[in-house]
Structures are given as C-alpha cells and as structure tokens.
Amino acid sequence: MADIPEFSIQPANTTLEEYSAVNLSCSANVGRPRGMVTIWKQSISSDERIQLGSSSSSVTDNRNCSVYANLLITYNLSRSDHDFIFSCTSKNIHTNDPAPSIEVGPITILYGPSKISFEVRPNHTHYYVEDDIHLTCISDGNPRPTFRWKFNSTDIMENRKYSFLNGNATVGFVIQYLNESGNYQCYVENYVNEKYMIKNDSITLTVKEQNIIPKPIATESCFRGACSFIEKCYENENTAVCSKDIWRIISIFFITLSLIMGMATVSLCVLLKIQKQRKGYIKDGVNSGDGEGRNYETLGSRETHTYPSVTQAVTVGLEERNYESLSNGMTDTYSSIDERALRDGEGAHYESLGSGETHTYSSIQSNVSI
Incomplete structure (x- = not known):
C-alpha cells in the first residue's frame, strides 16, 4: 500500500502574480508493484480534478524494502488558476480510492485589468x-x-x-x-x-434628430367601404381601418386659406379702384374758386343773376346740369343747353362752362333736345 506523499510548492507562497512560474514537487513510498505519484489542480468551486502530471519511474530502496516515486513539475500560473488547489496523490495497483494525498492552496492570483x-x-x-x-x-x-x-x-x-x-x-x-x-x-x-x-x-x-411621424387617428373600419378624401386605409392588427391623414388635412387648410386671402386681395383692389374713380368724378365735376361767378339772365324778366358757385353733374347718355344760386338757394335743372343761338338776335352762342370763365346769356331755353 502507498504512503501519504510529501508535496511542496516553490516559491512557498499562496499569493502569486499572473504568469509566475512555480515548482511543484511530490514524492512518496508507493510500494509494489507499479506504484506512482500524480499532481493535480482543482477549483474550490468544482469537484473536477485536472491532472498536471504523473511519475513514470520509481527508485527501489532494498534496505528498507521501499519503492519511492518522485515528480517535479514547473507550472506557469494564469488568472484562471485563481482560487485553485494543487494536490499530490500516491498509489499502486493495490491502493483503493481515495488514494493518499496532500494539498496546497487555494492559490490567490494577482492580475491587472483584463481586456475591456x-x-x-x-x-x-x-x-x-x-x-x-x-x-x-x-x-x-x-x-x-x-x-x-x-x-x-x-x-x-x-x-x-x-x-x-x-x-x-x-x-x-x-x-x-x-x-x-x-x-x-x-x-x-x-x-x-x-x-x-x-x-x-x-x-x-x-x-x-428624430423624424416625428404623426400617428394615424383610427376611426371606423374601411374593409368594406372607401375612406373619405381626408382619410386613408391602413392595416392595424389584421384589420383594415380608416385613419385621418393629417398631412392631407393640413394641405386642405392651407389651400382654403390661400383662396380666402386671394379673394380678399381682389376685393380690396376693386374697392380701391372704385374709390379712386369716384374721387376723379368729384374733382372733374366741381370747379369753384374765389371770386368766380356766372351770370344767367332769365328769359321772362330779362333779369340777370350772378351765382358765385355752380355745381355740375354729368350723366352718361343724358346731359344734366344743376345750377344753384348761393344767394337765394334757387336751383334750376336743365336737361341740355342749346349750343346754337337760342332766338334770332337774342343771347349768344353757348360754347362751354369751363372753370374760371364767366358767360352772360340773355336767354336760356329749358328743355331743348340736342
């Protein structure tokens, strides 16, 4: 039967740096026949042992009737050996498990940061x-x-x-x-x-930057009927659903707004043009100045009246003039004025009633067709 082995680790330290080399030495009286020693390592968190080596020869001491087996291993430590135990066992063919053994450890391995x-x-x-x-x-x-x-x-x-x-x-x-x-x-x-x-x-x-896509607003199903022109049909959980198309609604809004603005602009232009024409008519129709007057002689009495101001209105197709006396408030309306001689030997020829002119008429015919 094999004896308990002698086992050592050099350097004799259980805290070592990564990549350090250690010498593991084991020897034992293993007896006969075919005795051997084996060195192992085993994690403290596992029952599995990993064999590092075994002796292949033995030495016989005939004086003591002993057979010795020796084993020396040089082992390079790595970070994976952290918290491992190293051990040595001795046995021969007559040794029953568990074989005699001795342990060293657990070993602490020091190492720098690993790859990130x-x-x-x-x-x-x-x-x-x-x-x-x-x-x-x-x-x-x-x-x-x-x-x-x-x-x-x-x-x-x-x-x-x-x-x-x-x-x-x-x-x-x-x-x-x-x-x-x-x-x-x-x-x-x-x-x-x-x-x-x-x-x-x-x-x-x-x-x-996130592109925000408006989420469709689901309404009734469009499986059997078409959606309205502001909606589109899409599939939601295997169901055809009408949804408000927000971009179509926005487009319609801006088109409507543009039409309203356009109509308002055209109306404003027309209004300004009408006001401008009215101002032109008033300017052309009213001609009065300081010290200006016209003398009109009545037909019956041959009296002459002087009116300091005359207001004239012109109507298309039918000429009409209103003459207002500023002194007595009397107004006579004439459809036309005969541009020729009113009576033989009477009056003068009517040419114009331009502003800044004074004309004297001995007679005025009130209703004469031109």
Whole structure:
C-alpha cells in the first residue's frame, strides 16, 4: 500500500502574480508493484480534478524494502488558476480510492485589468434625444479594479445628469442634446504588488434628430367601404381601418386659406379702384374758386343773376346740369343747353362752362333736345 506523499510548492507562497512560474514537487513510498505519484489542480468551486502530471519511474530502496516515486513539475500560473488547489496523490495497483494525498492552496492570483468590453442598454445603432442610456464597462482584475469615465476626453462626474452603478462600472444618463454623440471612454485601474496597472477603451454613440411621424387617428373600419378624401386605409392588427391623414388635412387648410386671402386681395383692389374713380368724378365735376361767378339772365324778366358757385353733374347718355344760386338757394335743372343761338338776335352762342370763365346769356331755353 502507498504512503501519504510529501508535496511542496516553490516559491512557498499562496499569493502569486499572473504568469509566475512555480515548482511543484511530490514524492512518496508507493510500494509494489507499479506504484506512482500524480499532481493535480482543482477549483474550490468544482469537484473536477485536472491532472498536471504523473511519475513514470520509481527508485527501489532494498534496505528498507521501499519503492519511492518522485515528480517535479514547473507550472506557469494564469488568472484562471485563481482560487485553485494543487494536490499530490500516491498509489499502486493495490491502493483503493481515495488514494493518499496532500494539498496546497487555494492559490490567490494577482492580475491587472483584463481586456475591456462594453454593454449598452438599449443596444441600438443610433439614439435620439430623451433616450435613457446605460453604458457598462466590463473588465476583471485582482485586486478589484476601479472604473472612471470620460466623454470626448472630458471627465464624467456624478451629478444630476450622470449616475454611476456597480462601483462606477456602469454610467447612466438621459440624452438631452444632439452633440452628445461621441466617444465614451472607460478607464480600469488597479495595483498588483504596488505596480500600477491600467487599461482603457472607448465606445461611440451616435445621436440623431428624430423624424416625428404623426400617428394615424383610427376611426371606423374601411374593409368594406372607401375612406373619405381626408382619410386613408391602413392595416392595424389584421384589420383594415380608416385613419385621418393629417398631412392631407393640413394641405386642405392651407389651400382654403390661400383662396380666402386671394379673394380678399381682389376685393380690396376693386374697392380701391372704385374709390379712386369716384374721387376723379368729384374733382372733374366741381370747379369753384374765389371770386368766380356766372351770370344767367332769365328769359321772362330779362333779369340777370350772378351765382358765385355752380355745381355740375354729368350723366352718361343724358346731359344734366344743376345750377344753384348761393344767394337765394334757387336751383334750376336743365336737361341740355342749346349750343346754337337760342332766338334770332337774342343771347349768344353757348360754347362751354369751363372753370374760371364767366358767360352772360340773355336767354336760356329749358328743355331743348340736342
């Protein structure tokens, strides 16, 4: 039967740096026949053992009737060996399990930050203003590393905008501006046996302006009937539904508004033109000045009256003149004035009643057709 082996690890330290080389030495009296020793490693969180090596020869001590097996292994540690136990067993063909064994460990492996990876929630190709973002920097290290963040090389500090979780490994914020597109850098740091270790990497976020599409206003089904001209038919949960087309409504509104404005403009132009014509008629029809007068001699009495002002109105197709005496308020209406001699040897020829002229007539015929 094999004896309990002697097992050692050099350097004799259970806290070692990553990539350190250690010598694992095991020896035991394994007896006969075909005795051997084996070195193993096993995680404290698993029952599975991993064989690192076994002896292939033995030494016989005839004086003590003993057979010794020896094994020496040089092993390079990695971070995956953290919290592993190293052991050695001895046995021969007559040894029942479990074989005699001895253990060293668990071993603590010190290492700097591992390669950085990122987790983004939600994970999209681009983002919009008011999106809620959580960036997580994933990196391992022993001792546990610290995390810090930068945005476009500017330190991100915890404040009303930014919040940190998981020992600063996660930064959360709500996008407020388009210029928040850029590089978000994560720095991971620790000390291994007083040596400063650091790794950093960055992730780029793209913020775009959101195109807001008006949501259709669903009304009755349009499966069997056509929608109105301000609606369109679309499928919603396998059902044909009429919905208000907001852009069509807006177009109709502006077209109607344009027509109203156009009609108002035309009406205003016509009104201004009419007012302008009326002012022209009044200007042409009224001619009076200081010291101006006309003398008209009555037919019966041959009296002559002088009127300082005359108001004249002209009607198309029928000429009419009103002469108002400013002295006695008398007004005579004449359909026309004979442009020829009124009576033989009487009066004068009527030529015009232009402004600034004074004419004397001995007789006026009141109703004469031209």
